[in-house]
Amino acid sequence: MDDAVRLESLTKTYGAVTVLRDIRVSFPKGSFTAVMGPSGSGKSTLLQCAAALDRPSSGRVIIDGTDVAGLNETRLTEFRRESTGFVFQAFNLLPSLTAEQNVALPVRLAGRRPDGRAVREALARVGLEAKARSRPSQLSGGQQQRVAVARALVTRPAVLFADEPTGALDLATGRELLDVLRKLVDDGLTTIVMVTHDPNVASYADRVLFLADGRLAGELTAPTSEAVAARMTGATC
Template identity: 65%
Template sequence: MGLRNRRRKQRTAGYAAPASADAGHPAGDWAVELRGVSRQYGRGSNAVHALRGIDLALPRGSFTAVMGPSGSGKSTFLQCAAGLDRPTAGSVRLGGTEITGMNENKLTALRRSRLGFVFQAFNLLPSLTVEQNVLLPLRLAGRRPDRRAAADVLAQVGLDAHAKRRPGQLSGGQQQRVAIARALVTRPDVVFADEPTGALDTGTAAEVLALLRRAVDTVSATVVMVTHDPTAASFADRVLFLADGSLADHLVRPSAEQIAERMSALTARARRTGVPTMPLPPHHPMAGAAA
């Protein structure tokens, strides 16, 4: 067995429910922990139960994909796990730090210094150079910009020669590479990726996913990615499936074909049981995007 496969086997063996984490691992060994996390919007007959008692612990240095039918709660899961939305019940720990009761100022500081984000829309500032975009998280966190760190992460994504260019001079795939470099520059506890390849063609998407995979394999990054694409999910160590706000299934190191088959079964089950998709309320952080 090759070194990469051994590492992946070790990482996937570490996935557990929080009860198992208590028994076998100190809290600090886990990159992400969700205990009994529920998220409800509204009350009474108009209530939307976006998440229903999620229990999950993800080890450091792992790549997890989250999938599910439309309205299953994928984006709400990411928002709660990343501290961008607060659960109605339960608790969330990131890198061993309890974030559920944090005030907004402390939570913002934690996100800036210990989390990385990659979105479908890249979210680069057009007036800044590639290097300046990469260094932005350090500036926002009140840390001294480290040009060597920027050069290192740009080299990791193959854009070290483009540091002085602006986003408008780059292709879509190159812009997403800059976004990945920006997410990695603070050496975060977790990188959260929301449909990172949704705006890219198939070949470019594969290159971007390979970069995320390489960050996990070579620098022990932890990646949690929401996606609807079975091919994208096949780059992960484990794929988690949500249905009606609950964890419905998982696969370890699956192929794209296995993922697509499982997704088809979940979608068919939702149709048979008449479970409706869950529209997001207007105030939800991801309103207008697929849940």
């Protein structure tokens, strides 16, 4: 199995509204994919279905060889904790916990004792091993988001999903975070699927998928920010 995630004929409806229509796409292991499209195109819904946070109305979602449709809610929760990581635009750190305690939280929620070495390694991967005992209020926004990335990495997931991870960061801090994400993929540590609206952010990916009206509307490989911006404005690139 060379795909970290595979979507087969995925459709998602809410009442009479169809948000995703017959999506068929694979995300190879060790790849970095950005998903883009105008507001309402279905980007976040695609990410949530691909991450097994939401169930499709029809079709299949296969993560690391497992068809998640066959899992009950309890097993699905366990599977997400073990095989996927998720980074949101909001950092979602607990203010009363240190960086290392926040990183260890998914393991504790799974009812296991955190491995201190794995926690320190996750923080080192995002360049924050020296901030292990700092609380969120003592960290910059970019550092808090890197703690959130470390938290998503601590279980060594097969795939890391990110929804506008730089949305709350300034340009320079956002680039630092993207450098971290790029290195995680280049070092073979995970697969990343990221939603963004920013062509500069998308240029860090290996491939950009474009959505329009709930359907796949093309892709770019080895994207540049200029090529992505041209595609988003309807120009030929």
